[in-house]
């Protein structure tokens with residue numbers, strides 16, 4: 665295979681042989697000459713654009729920011745991510761420190777140098793944007809505003825948020841709170857960060873576990889071009905969407921399209937589920953080892969409506985598999 669464009673790694677011109685941690689060694693390019701593709705994980709997405717492989721997808725994980733923000737970019741690169749998700753600060757509290765400009769600059773420099781895209785932020789755990797209690801609601805709204813601001817400074821295109829709980833006061837109250845929070849926060853944000861609403865597993869009192877619920881939220885949002893959707897496969901499955909088979913996946917996505925519109929889908933959270941279909945339990949499992957299974961993920965990864973989107977995992981790390989293992993599994997299932 666001839667690649668004449670300058671590549672960051674290898675430095676060869678003309679006939680270039682690539683190799684990778686991904687098992688591409690027997691990939692038969694154009695059905696004739698067997699070429700080993702040796703790509704650094706970083707160049708994977710760049711190369712895919714260059715030669716236009718239909719088999720290339722953008723895969724990544726939620727990565728820890730432990731130590732410093734730019735360490736997350738280092739970790740993502742080491743694991744072999746094309747894209748990644750992170751928190752911009754400790755997710756377990758309300759309090760946080762402002763980011764200093766050197767830290768921000770170092771982070772942006774590394775993200776660019778490593779070719780990681782998109783980088784996504786996830787809202788911290790405590791905020792409840794549907795909360796009927798004023799104090800928590802106000803703190804939650806303040807957190808959302810701050811996160812949008814931090815994302816803008818870090819030049820992150822997406823902020824993923826959970827939709828909260830109405831705490832038994834009813835979905836109408838929750839919806840009113842949530843729509844208000846989104847409209848209020850977006851009206852003060854500078855316009856470059858898109859907010860992604862994440863579908864939920866359907867736990868008691870939770871908002872947004874069905875496509876219809878998400879549509880209702882989107883209908884109330886004034887900033888239609890800046891609020892979109894993140895689809896979590898484990899949450900959808902736990903909420904009753906059967907994505908275990910090709911038919912199930914096609915069915916679910918066509919429902920998504922008719923209720924919400926696939927153009928609003930910007931990101932996939934790719935997680936298998938420890939809970940059964942419709943269990944309402946939010947417990948993530950390694951790709952293929954849970955109730956969704958490999959067949960379901962293969963169908964998802966091969967669906968033409970999703971292939972251009974980033975796939976980000978929030979999978980466990982244990983004796984069965986680590987982060988690299990899940991990346992490898994997803995790349996294999998996408999072939």
Ligand code: ZN
Nearest residue numbers: 786824826862
């Ligand atoms: Zn989430």
Ligand code: MN
Nearest residue numbers: 862896933978
């Ligand atoms: Mn998720």
Ligand code: MN
Nearest residue numbers: 899946947948
């Ligand atoms: Mn979850």
